[in-house]
Amino acid sequence: xxxxIIEIQNLQKNYRVGTEIVSALRGVNLTINAGEFVxxxxxxxxxxxxxxxxxxxxDKPTAGDYxxxxxxxxxxxxxxxxxxxxxxxxxxxxxYNLLPRTTALENVELPLLYNPKISIKMRREKAEHALEAVGxxxxxxxxxNQMSGGQQQRVAIARSLVNDPVIVLADEATxxxxxxxxxxxxALFQExxxxxxxxxxxxxxxxxxxxxxxxxxFRDGRLIKDIQMNKITNxxxxxxxLKDEDTLLDxxxxxxxx
Amino acid sequence: MKILTLLKIAMVAIKRNKTxxxxxxLGIIIGVASVIAMLAIGEGSNASIKSQIAxxxxxxxxxxxASKNRGGVQQGREMSQTLVVADVDFLRENSELISxxxxxxxxxxxxxxxxNNWPTQIFGGNEDYTYIKxxxxxxxxxxxxxxxxxxxxxxxxxxxxxxxxxxxxxDPIGQTIRFEKIPFTVIGILKEKGENTFGQDQDxxxxxxYTTVMxxxxxxxxxxxxxxxxxxxxxxxxxxxxxxxxxRLSHKLKDSEDNDFEIRTQAELISTFGSISEMxxxxxxxxxxxxxxxxxxxxxxxxxxxxxERTREIGLRLAVGGKGKDILMQFLLEAILLSTIGGLVGVAxxxxxxxxxxxxxxxxxxxxxxxILLSFLFCTFIGxxxxxxxxxxxxxxxxxxxxxxx
Numbered sequence: 001x002x003x004x005i006i007e008i009q010n011l012q013k014n015y016r017v018g019t020e021i022v023s024a025l026r027g028v029n030l031t032i033n034a035g036e037f038v039x040x041x042x043x044x045x046x047x048x049x050x051x052x053x054x055x056x057x058x059d060k061p062t063a064g065d066y067x068x069x070x071x072x073x074x075x076x077x078x079x080x081x082x083x084x085x086x087x088x089x090x091x092x093x094x095x096y097n098l099l100p101r102t103t104a105l106e107n108v109e110l111p112l113l114y115n116p117k118i119s120i121k122m123r124r125e126k127a128e129h130a131l132e133a134v135g136x137x138x139x140x141x142x143x144x145n146q147m148s149g150g151q152q153q154r155v156a157i158a159r160s161l162v163n164d165p166v167i168v169l170a171d172e173a174t175x176x177x178x179x180x181x182x183x184x185x186x187a188l189f190q191e192x193x194x195x196x197x198x199x200x201x202x203x204x205x206x207x208x209x210x211x212x213x214x215x216x217x218f219r220d221g222r223l224i225k226d227i228q229m230n231k232i233t234n235x236x237x238x239x240x241x242l243k244d245e246d247t248l249l250d251x252x253x254x255x256x257x258x
Numbered sequence: 259m260k261i262l263t264l265l266k267i268a269m270v271a272i273k274r275n276k277t278x279x280x281x282x283x284l285g286i287i288i289g290v291a292s293v294i295a296m297l298a299i300g301e302g303s304n305a306s307i308k309s310q311i312a313x314x315x316x317x318x319x320x321x322x323x324a325s326k327n328r329g330g331v332q333q334g335r336e337m338s339q340t341l342v343v344a345d346v347d348f349l350r351e352n353s354e355l356i357s358x359x360x361x362x363x364x365x366x367x368x369x370x371x372x373x374n375n376w377p378t379q380i381f382g383g384n385e386d387y388t389y390i391k392x393x394x395x396x397x398x399x400x401x402x403x404x405x406x407x408x409x410x411x412x413x414x415x416x417x418x419x420x421x422x423x424x425x426x427x428x429d430p431i432g433q434t435i436r437f438e439k440i441p442f443t444v445i446g447i448l449k450e451k452g453e454n455t456f457g458q459d460q461d462x463x464x465x466x467x468y469t470t471v472m473x474x475x476x477x478x479x480x481x482x483x484x485x486x487x488x489x490x491x492x493x494x495x496x497x498x499x500x501x502x503x504x505x506r507l508s509h510k511l512k513d514s515e516d517n518d519f520e521i522r523t524q525a526e527l528i529s530t531f532g533s534i535s536e537m538x539x540x541x542x543x544x545x546x547x548x549x550x551x552x553x554x555x556x557x558x559x560x561x562x563x564x565x566x567e568r569t570r571e572i573g574l575r576l577a578v579g580g581k582g583k584d585i586l587m588q589f590l591l592e593a594i595l596l597s598t599i600g601g602l603v604g605v606a607x608x609x610x611x612x613x614x615x616x617x618x619x620x621x622x623x624x625x626x627x628x629x630i631l632l633s634f635l636f637c638t639f640i641g642x643x644x645x646x647x648x649x650x651x652x653x654x655x656x657x658x659x660x661x662x663x664x
Contacts, residue, residue, distance in 0.1 A: 053658055056577070058576075058577060058657050058658050058661075059658060078581075078582070079581050079582075082576070082579050082580065082581045083579065085577060085578065085579045086578065086579020087579070091577050091578065093574075093661065097570060097571075097573075097574045097661070099571060099574075100274070101274050102270070102274075106270075110574075110575070110578055111578035111579055113263050113267070114575075114578065114579040114580050114581070114584060115579065116260065159578070163578075163579075
């Protein structure tokens with residue numbers, strides 16, 4: 001039997017906008033097992049962000065059940081949800097959300113500051129380890145605003161890993177990056193997934209979703225497609241292809257100029 | 259979350275916006291510095307008045323004749339002749355709360371020595387007079403009880419009189435001066451005492467046995483005043499009510515009759531002058547305190563801006579497991595740090611300013627530990643008070659909204 005990280009049943013979420021009630025989620029059932037790399041797709045307003053907020057314990061559903069790592073989180077209070085976020089979930093945001101004028105290391109340490117069980121020494125070790133895992137071992141003391149977008153997102157990914165979460169939730173994590181950097185970030189996610197980390201990845205770009213091993217698609221608050229990817233695009237190949245295209249383009253430009 | 263970690267986060271946040279933090283602190287710095295400087299100046303003048311009054315005598319109590327109503331006519335104090343030498347003896351025997359008592363008589367006139375002359379005052383007292391009025395003998399001796407008994411024409415001179423009638427190279431002791439045509443032999447010189455609170459030169463006097471002064475100068479049998487020392491400073495009030503009772507007895511006053519004398523104590527003088535300088539102190543202190551409150555509002559303003567500006571940071575902290583109370587503590591601590599660092603700098607500048615005032619303007623200043631503690635506690639309180647609302651606002655943010663905030 002597979003280890004269920006996330007299990008939701010008949011999940012509903014209604015918002016009140018003025019006097020109207022808007023249903024963002026209309027009865028969603030979903031199970032995510034350990035080791036999966038799931039792309040959550042859909043147009044804006046389809047309910048995928050609402051789902052992500054609920055999965056990330058930032059929001060509570062109107063109805064339905066949610067078990068995270070075998071624990072029913074519906075019954076938890078605000079502070080208990082904060083503890084769940086602190087110990088079981090890693091977030092990666094579209095706009096990185098790093099603390100300005102703060103070193104990479106301190107940014108990565110941030111989630112551990114809110115865990116009283118972790119000593120200062122342990123905090124430092126874990127943060128260094130996480131930065132090594134995302135390939136930034138040589139940039140630990142760099143300030144966040146001195147880094148490129150791709151590096152900043154790597155720091156953010158390191159931050160999401162530092163508390164050894166059961167799932168990493170990424171919200172349009174490549175949305176602010178160019179194609180090449182996006183692919184590099186996806187290569188990192190694939191690498192992490194290969195190490196056994198479960199990832200939920202919200203995106204609306206099909207080429208990014210192609211790097212994952214399962215795509216689920218939302219429309220109007222309902223899950224309409226759930227596809228297991230048989231042929232996962234290898235990012236390293238995609239990057240090579242991108243390089244080839246660039247070379248061709250360069251040659252073409254050279255020919256034209258000449 | 260550990261307080262040390264929180265403190266570090268707050269320090270980092272303050273350092274991240276150095277210019278703004280310094281400007282915010284400036285309000286508190288000026289406030290605290292002015293509270294300390296103002297209180298130092300106020301306390302300084304207070305203390306100097308008190309010490310000046312203290313030079314007037316040792317736990318001094320004065321009994322003076324009261325103005326009398328004679329046949330419907332209110333008479334001047336000089337006219338009333340209610341105090342006599344017998345009262346002095348009666349007081350000495352019946353009031354155990356006083357350690358010394360002396361009659362005081364006197365008059366003014368011209369002192370002549372050789373070709374020099376000088377207008378001055380003569381005071382007559384007994385052998386305890388110098389103790390009661392805090393005069394020390396620099397040279398020579400004070401008059402003895404024998405001098406008093408025989409009404410000998412001996413005197414002690416204040417430094418001002420010495421300076422004005424004797425040349426540099428004449429030793430005044432043993433010389434004979436004339437005061438209002440009466441020859442007096444100088445037996446001692448008084449130590450310099452300076453001006454009193456009222457600006458009178460306390461060294462411009464001649465001291466002589468009261469018997470001599472009464473017999474030769476005033477030619478009257480009543481006294482100008484009776485001066486006394488209470489046994490201790492704490493006993494001044496008690497002694498003064500005892501003296502009142504003894505004096506009424508001595509004057510055989512009926513219950514229905516008013517006192518025909520008046521009692522003035524040093525403590526009363528101190529409280530009269532003290533209340534003026536205390537009023538000044540309150541005035542100066544409250545002006546300074548207002549600037550401290552204005553500084554506090556500056557902190558509140560900046561903290562509000564800071565919370566708005568760092569909404570996404572707050573959202574992130576909440577998302578990675580920060581609780582509402584962690585955020586509250588972080589912002590509260592930031593406000594407290596701003597105000598206490600400002601307070602510390604303010605204390606330093608306040609002390610510096612007070613010392614500068616003392617050196618340049620030659621005003622007496624007194625920095626009390628109380629004023630430092632008070633202003634420091636006050637600005638910590640201001641940090642908590644004005645930091646609370648912005649911090650509450652930060653803690654109450656919804657993580658989803660905060661993360662999306664642009």
